[in-house]
Amino acid sequence: MNIKNLIREEVLNQEAYSAPEISCPIKLDANESPYDLSPSLKSKIFEGIKKVQMNRYPEPGSPELRAGFSKLYGVTSDMLLVGNGSDELIQILLIAVKRQASSIMIPTPTFAIYKISALNNGHKVIEVPLDKQFDLDVDSMLEIMAVKSPNLIFLSYPNNPTGNCFDSSKIEAILKETDGIVVVDEAYFYFSGKTFLSYLDKYENLVILRTLSKVGLAAMRIGILIGSPPLVHELNKVRLPYNLNALSQITARLYIENEAEFQKQADTVVSRRDELFTELKKIDGIHLYPSDANFILFSCSFDTDSVYYSLIEKGILIKKFDTLGILENCMRVTTGTREENGEFLEALRTIIFGEELKAK
Secondary structure, three states, X not given: OOHHHXXXXXXXXXXXXXXXXXXXOEEOOOOOOOOOOOHHHHHHHHHHHHOOOOOOOOOOOOHHHHHHXXXXXXXXXXXXXXXXXXXXXXXXXXXHOOOOOOOEEEEEOOOHHHHHHHHHOOXXXXXXXXXXXXXXXXXXXXXXXXXXXXXXXXXXXXXXXXXXXXXXXXHHHHHHHXXXXXXXXXXXXXXXXXXXXXXXXXXXXXXXXXXXXXXXOHHHOEEEEEOOHHHHHHHOOOOOOOOOOHHHHHHHHHHHHOHHHHHHHHHHHHHHHHHHHHHHHOOOOXXXXXXXOOEEEEEEOOOHHHHHHHHHHXXXXXXXXXXXXXXXXXXXXXXXXHHHHHHHHHHHHHHHHOHHHHOO
């Protein structure tokens, strides 16, 4: 058997998504919440788990969750689809839409899964570089849309890895001019407070994604899609019958009941992010980019490999971008606790101003 004769070219020609596990006491690389759930919330989850019949399938389609999220977001339950993280919901969209010569458009740089999932599902991808302010080059996008008519456009809001929210008027211009689906991925909404929810009544081609991964529930993989009822009706045909396990459903219900507590924790992360930004700004050779998310993108005037690996030696893991262009010499640090941020700053100053960077 020749495997290469059986696998599609789009799969053969790419690398698997890389999420290397590097063991470090301080982990500031994956945009997770630095705070675990409170003991009281955890005990509620454990009490719920005790009632689960492990020999039975979970509730198909998560109707109870959709009813809860519909009240939370002020939409009807037929506008909601719940998934195994927003990654599954992205995949559902890509499975459902037609494949054509140029069906998917994304700005770059952005969340890597948009392109990876699109290629894995047989789509061609149009990439449009962001401008120098990390905003959408909307004129170029509109020109390409007029010719190529992409079926799906993914926009991360705020954008990962740049951290900024795109100009909302540019997103609305795209919504007005396309007949395709525009996905506004609000994974970091809890830190920006900016949303396109109010635009749903105006644009039937708008889809909003949310996830609970960034507010302390990354382990449970809970994603939410919000769109027009006719579109959600079709997407539901693609969803696997029991796509969200019973434990994740219990946890998601807990989130709905305690949303204010989770948001309070997110607000604390924003405060820690702003403190971290202020301190990083004081370090010569570090160049910061404003953030609406729970992380900060920065470039530096030093050898980024030396900085990155010196931080790992000190037990601190951040994200380094091995790419040319707009992200050259850039790294991304997730906001940690005040103590974690302090240790990161102290290590960074030591590396930059101490002898160890000069020696490398």
